[in-house]
Amino acid sequence: MSASPLAGLLASVREGWSLPREAYLAEATFAADMTLLSRRWTFAGHVSEVGRLGSWILARFGDEEAIIVRGEDGALRALANVCRHRGSRVCVASRGVSRLFTCPYHAWSYRLDGSLQAAREMPEDFDPAGFGLKPLPLVEIGGLIFVTFTPDFASLEPPSLDLARPVLEALTARLGWREAKIAHREAYEVAANWKLVMENYHECYHCGPAHPEFAQLHALARPGARGLTGAPDPLTGLADLEDWGIDGLERETVRVMRSQLSADCATGSREGAPLAPPMGPSPALWGHCVFAELGYLSAFLAYADHGVIYRFEPLAPLRTRMEVIWLTSGAAREGEDYDVEALSWLWRVTSEADKTIIERNQAGVKSRAYEPGPFSGMEPGTQQYVARYLADLARVTRTP
Ligand code: FES
Numbered sequence: 001m002s003a004s005p006l007a008g009l010l011a012s013v014r015e016g017w018s019l020p021r022e023a024y025l026a027e028a029t030f031a032a033d034m035t036l037l038s039r040r041w042t043f044a045g046h047v048s049e050v051g052r053l054g055s056w057i058l059a060r061f062g063d064e065e066a067i068i069v070r071g072e073d074g075a076l077r078a079l080a081n082v083c084r085h086r087g088s089r090v091c092v093a094s095r096g097v098s099r100l101f102t103c104p105y106h107a108w109s110y111r112l113d114g115s116l117q118a119a120r121e122m123p124e125d126f127d128p129a130g131f132g133l134k135p136l137p138l139v140e141i142g143g144l145i146f147v148t149f150t151p152d153f154a155s156l157e158p159p160s161l162d163l164a165r166p167v168l169e170a171l172t173a174r175l176g177w178r179e180a181k182i183a184h185r186e187a188y189e190v191a192a193n194w195k196l197v198m199e200n201y202h203e204c205y206h207c208g209p210a211h212p213e214f215a216q217l218h219a220l221a222r223p224g225a226r227g228l229t230g231a232p233d234p235l236t237g238l239a240d241l242e243d244w245g246i247d248g249l250e251r252e253t254v255r256v257m258r259s260q261l262s263a264d265c266a267t268g269s270r271e272g273a274p275l276a277p278p279m280g281p282s283p284a285l286w287g288h289c290v291f292a293e294l295g296y297l298s299a300f301l302a303y304a305d306h307g308v309i310y311r312f313e314p315l316a317p318l319r320t321r322m323e324v325i326w327l328t329s330g331a332a333r334e335g336e337d338y339d340v341e342a343l344s345w346l347w348r349v350t351s352e353a354d355k356t357i358i359e360r361n362q363a364g365v366k367s368r369a370y371e372p373g374p375f376s377g378m379e380p381g382t383q384q385y386v387a388r389y390l391a392d393l394a395r396v397t398r399t400p
């Protein structure tokens with residue numbers, strides 16, 4: 001990768017201002033971004049999706065695909081979905097339950113731990129031990145499965161979770177997320193660069209004008225409502241935390257922020273009334289929500305009775321997939337304990353509005369009239385996100 005166009009871009013960035021046009025448009029920037037992002041931890045699924053032995057799901061990221069599978073030994077693994085014969089995809093559905101993975105091209109078959117079980121008509125000296133599906137780094141934290149899509153599996157350590165893991169473990173235990181189930185999912189394709197999508201996600205300056213439904217329910221939409229004290233919260237027992245790890249590439253970023261709902265609102269619903277049975281062991285979250293995040297592309301929102309997961313996936317310089325997943329208590333029954341339309345209403349209307357405003361943002365940024373503009377006092381999260389990105393981009397462009 002040539003460093004020069006990106007070096008020019010990095011040199012032209014003005015602190016406290018949005019990024020230059022090429023950051024959102026250029027193929028070279030996108031290629032560097034994908035290298036950067038593939039080394040970070042990304043949400044790949046919830047344990048309820050891979051509960052049975054042999055159950056598996058696919059997680060995609062650019063050209064990479066991971067098979068997330070529950071092995072015969074009960075362990076979760078991530079395996080690169082690339083056959084070791086001549087490179088075909090091995091799994092072609094998006095999920096399933098299998099005893100073996102059989103490549104559809106020439107029928108090499110792999111065990112659930114990725115080892116090669118059988119390959120037809122190979123020479124005498126062929127040793128199957130050297131031809132297992134490549135493992136990818138995987139961790140499970142409180143029911144949330146994260147992987148990295150590191151292209152150089154052997155030589156690159158994924159970023160440390162030493163700080164993030166205990167924080168997310170405590171949070172998910174309070175929330176009851178390990179015992180949760182997926183109640184609904186939606187996917188949106190946004191015609192915009194992934195950074196515009198993420199910059200939008202990290203500020204609530206736009207909430208008042210763009211999200212009347214969210215703004216009515218959440219204190220966060222008001223100026224000055226985003227106070228991070230760092231002290232343990234009396235209701236959740238969790239300290240607010242923002243660690244962007246700007247000082248080093250080795251540590252994964254993590255954010256946890258509790259926020260109040262408007263008076264008389266118990267949860268994120270049309271009238272603020274409960275939507276489902278409480279998820280966690282403690283009812284402390286009624287009237288509040290928690291925003292949490294790990295790494296660049298995975299965000300979590302928790303109410304007392306449901307959770308929302310955002311998974312962002314850059315597809316091309318001007319295309320980003322945004323998947324939204326709604327969680328409820330694993331014991332809750334659809335139609336009796338909750339209604340899917342009511343459960344998903346708030347973050348459906350909010351995501352649809354976000355798609356619209358982000359695409360308008362991208363259209364303006366494509367214009368040659370665009371130039372970076374100054375951030376407001378309600379965009380510190382976006383500023384931190386951009387600062388972290390620039391620090392990582394500078395490192396990636398220095399790495400051959
Ligand atoms: S490419 Fe998979 S068996 Fe040939």
Ligand SMILES: [Fe+2]
Nearest residue numbers: 200206211354
């Ligand atoms: Fe928004």
